[in-house]
Amino acid sequence: MSRIVRIHEYGDASVLKIEDVAVRAPAADEVQIAVKAIGINRAEVMFRNHAYLQEAEFPSRLGYEAAGIVGTVGAD
Numbered sequence: 001m002s003r004i005v006r007i008h009e010y011g012d013a014s015v016l017k018i019e020d021v022a023v024r025a026p027a028a029d030e031v032q033i034a035v036k037a038i039g040i041n042r043a044e045v046m047f048r049n050h051a052y053l054q055e056a057e058f059p060s061r062l063g064y065e066a067a068g069i070v071g072t073v074g075a076d
Helices: 042-048
Strands: 002-007 017-021 031-039 060-062 065-073
Antiparallel strands (some): 002 060
8 A cells, every 4th residue: 555645626735635556567668666755846836836837637636746765666
């Protein structure tokens, strides 16, 4: 299991939800990272506030900037 930040609707910071999701094994050319920190940047705040160029598809994940340790490596 992994913990992610997800939103199900537009709004202020109160719409940020931390949820547990199943993690699949990495496919070819992928790695699995044990994330130690994430960042929510300005574009993601705009996205959450419905002020970004793209529309959201809910539920939507946030926190694509991450730092961590590679734990598992897929084939290739």
